[in-house]
Amino acid sequence: MPDARFEAFRLSLGNFTPTATSTTTTTMENLDKIPLSYATVSIGYNDSHTLPKKLDAIAAAGFQAIELGFPDLLTFANQHLRPSKPQDGQDEITAYDYDNLCTAARHVKSMCEARSLKILMLQPFSNFEGWPEGSEERADAWKRAEGWMHIMEAAGIDLLQVGSSDTPAEKIGTDRGRFVKDLQELADMLADKGMKVAYENWCWSTHAPTWEDKVDRENFGLCLDTFQSAGYEWGDPTTDSGMVEDGRSKEQVEKDWQASCSRLAKTVPKEKIYLLQISDAYRTKPGPLSKNDIDGLRPRGFWSHAYRPLPFEGYLPVVDFAKAVSGTGFRGWWSYEIFDAGADGKGKEYEMEKVAKEAMDCQKKLVEACVKV
16 A cells, blocks of 8 residues: 555544645755754663763764653663662662653753753654453553653653554554554643644654554644655565565656655644654565564564664665655754664674764754755
């Protein structure tokens, strides 16, 4: 279904009428003034790459904000705080120890302020929607939501990234109305605190590729992603060609991709885009990934976790998507989210400062590519 990803984006926004400025003829002015962010979870690869060092590298490169990764917050809390009231005899701070995590969040806020960095978003809140009423999983999802909101208040964050659930359909079903209802309730709870949902359609999600219902909330918008979109509609790590092979020719896949980008540029309201995440993808070596789950992850999920370099270092049509998003008139945050373990996925050593500076240089190249006719 070539246009399913676009449909998931479009229909998640609710009713709207495309404006005259939401067209592919929108000028590419002011792209050089786009505010830039970097996701903390995507820089650094070992224990010595602490959150303060990550912030130093991101700030030194000239980025204006971070996406705060929950795993980074949890690690920071355990490295720098001792539990004031250990829960259930635990010696370490857990993902549910929200009192101590809020204390850590206040420290992170201060560290960011000292480096002139805004905390754009808390991420990634996953596997939220769809759990059956009365289930332990549903109770856990809402407990996590409330806890994460407390953390956001402590850190001064007003945007929560929610990734489309990849829980198997056998557990959450296929009732899209229920998925939307859960997301509406979450958006309403956030609205009471002046917060928003940035919903990201992960390309390996259980339901997002064919989701056709509306969330229709004022504080519900999109976290668009060059990898997630191109990696679903155009690319596939399990095929020899690296492209989607579903009975269409390569030429038709490319044609459908271009048409999808064009429709996005024409119809998605710029105010419903909260940020654009930036990365590319490698053609995996020595060959395609297995079509079966890998280490408990679906192939595209495994691909996402380790094979995402900077744009122009992979093979996805990143420029097409960035240009389409720009074509809506959106001039909000672009955020780099790079998970680069090499084309073989085995990992590589690097200096965070160098990587952050390379991302900033890449932004200039990406903007230049977007403004070309």
